[in-house]
Amino acid sequence: MICRVFGALYFGAADKLETLLQQTHTEPEVLILKMHEVVSMDASALHTLEHLYGKLRKHGKHLILSGPHTQPCFLMQQAGFLEKIGKENVMENLNNAILRSRELLKRDLDLPTLIVPS
Numbered sequence: 001m002i003c004r005v006f007g008a009l010y011f012g013a014a015d016k017l018e019t020l021l022q023q024t025h026t027e028p029e030v031l032i033l034k035m036h037e038v039v040s041m042d043a044s045a046l047h048t049l050e051h052l053y054g055k056l057r058k059h060g061k062h063l064i065l066s067g068p069h070t071q072p073c074f075l076m077q078q079a080g081f082l083e084k085i086g087k088e089n090v091m092e093n094l095n096n097a098i099l100r101s102r103e104l105l106k107r108d109l110d111l112p113t114l115i116v117p118s
Helices: 011-023 043-058 070-078 081-085 095-106
Strands: 002-009 030-041 061-066 113-116
Touching: 002 011, 011 043, 011 081, 030 043, 030 070, 030 095, 043 070, 043 081, 061 081, 061 095, 070 081
Parallel strands: 002 030, 002 113, 030 061
Antiparallel strands: none
16 A cells, blocks of 8 residues: 655644554555655654554554655654664655565555545
């Protein structure tokens, strides 16, 4: 599943992401967060991402970040989040994120896309 996140990622928007995922009633094998349009992120949104990552990992699922901008990337780096998810799961663009998904799942993917407004 690909979620396109844009604007400022603060607690409310991050909360929407988790709510949207719950509404799908399925946990994706791989969740790609397309973040190239996220210009800023705060600590509460990072906490929500950490919680989401924890839930995915608990069930053997994967999180991949695609194209995070400078400020969000710096925040995630400083907090140790990028180290936690693995730098191999932080891609510079969506094509590479999809290739990483295929590598993780060892098969071709037909990924649905959710758009998360900020």
